[in-house]
Every structure is written in structure tokens, then in C-alpha cells.
Amino acid sequence: MKIVVLVKQVPDSGEERTLRADDKTVDRDAATKRMNELDEHAIEEALKLAEANGGEVTLLTMGPGDATDTIRKALSMGPDKAVHVSDDALHGSCAIATSKVLAAALGKLEWDLVLCGAESTDGGVQALPHMLAERLGVGAVTGARKVTVEGATVTVERQTDEGYEVLQTEGPAIVSVWDTINEPRYPSFKLIMAAKKKPVESFALADLGVSADEVGLANATSQVLEFAPKPPRQAGVKITDEGEGGAKLVEYLASEKFV
Secondary structure, three states: OEEEEEOOEEEOOOOOOOEOOOOOOEOOOOOOEEEOHHHHHHHHHHHHHHHHHOOEEEEEEEOOHHHHHHHHHHHOOOOOEEEEEOOHHHOOOOHHHHHHHHHHHHOOOOOOEEEEEOOOOOOOOOOHHHHHHHHHOOEEEEEEEEEEEEOOEEEEEEEOOOOEEEEEEEOOEEEEEOHHHOOOOOOOHHHHHHHOOOOEEEEOHHHHOOOHHHOOHHHOOOOOOOOOOOOOOOOOOOOOOOOOHHHHHHHHHHHOOOO
């Protein structure tokens, strides 16, 4: 079985994020960058499936040159190799353009299953798996808390607010996962050292047959028109209970339209 895992380098979600003044995109240079948290769970699940069924795991990322740091960290978990799509023209690409580029990259690879996190912490769109499936003409089963592969059949328990649904599709397929699916392994020193020697293939837009006119900020389907720093935190309202505390509390909640 050949499995491809989509990996994205994102600004650390635990830090304050800012936008660039020149083009109103996320200022990634000012942020601490790391692997998208849910992608770690996708890698772990891919490794488990490869261990159970045999095969190899390939990472695929689209990002700037410094995304190689995230690629090496992801490789240290155990995948066999990686593919890095990098091109200056990609800056500011929307989800639709991103899906076009990743679909073109997947067209260059052999795969039976594509795994990815259910969402990225810098976008939270949750639409990319479906966009990829539509472009590639394959099934998409998303939001998985469990994945089982038997022959060409992929069975997924999709996590919902009420419990879970059981979905099936015939491979090849795209599957996205939540963090409830597993606990990612901690890379050993041996794996960290081995990751430095694992092959990383690079693609530019020209290699994928995608024009710069189809991607980038100028061709994005949405844009930020204006932004402002969030206002400073205001002091709270203190209510002293002198027999009318309950009434004052309800009064305040009503003024804030909570009740």
C-alpha cells in the first residue's frame, strides 16, 4: 500500500498572529512555525496502516523554502520520503488554488490512500480533502476517528457531535482525521538522525504544469480588505451582593444580550 500524507507548516497556534501590512496575509516570518497539529495524527495513522498492510508512506507539502524544517521533523516520525512543492508564485494562494497544485503533485505520485488533518490551524477551512477528491475523481471520507483498510475498501468512523457515522468507499481515496484517532509517536534519536538522509523531491509550478496565473494572492477567490489590532482587554464589571446581586447579574447579562 502506498500512502501519501499531506503536511502543512503553520504559525504556532499558541502565539499571537499578525498580518503583513503590505498584502494583508499572515506574517509567517514573525511567527514561530511548526507542523499543523492534526497532520501529526495523519502521519501516525499512515504509519500504522503501512505497518499493518505493508507499503510506504510519502509526505507531501506545499510551502516556502523553510518548510523543509517541518518536512524533516515529519520524516523523523517514520515516513519513507517527502515531496516539497515550493514556488514564489504560490504566496497568498487560496484553498481552491492550493487544491489544484496538490492535485497536480499527487498526479505525479503513485498512491492508494491520501491522509491529512481534518483542518489546518491557520485556516480551518476543512474543505481541502473534498476539493482534492473532486479534482482527482476519487472518494473522500472525512473527520475520521478510526480508519480500516481491507483490500480496496476503506472504512471510516466519522466523528460527529452525537457520536460517529460509519462510511465506506473504494480506494483510491482521500481521508481526513481528527486528533481522537491516535496518539502520535515520539521520534527516537535513531529516527531523527535517519530523517536527515531520507529523500525529499522538490517540485516547482512548471514541473506540475500549473501556471502562475492560476495561483497566488492576485488570483485568490477571497481577500482581506482591512484589518486592525484587537482592542485592549476591558476591565470586568464587579457586582457586590447586598441582597440584589441576582437581579443585578441578570440585568448585566441582559444588557450584553446573553439572556
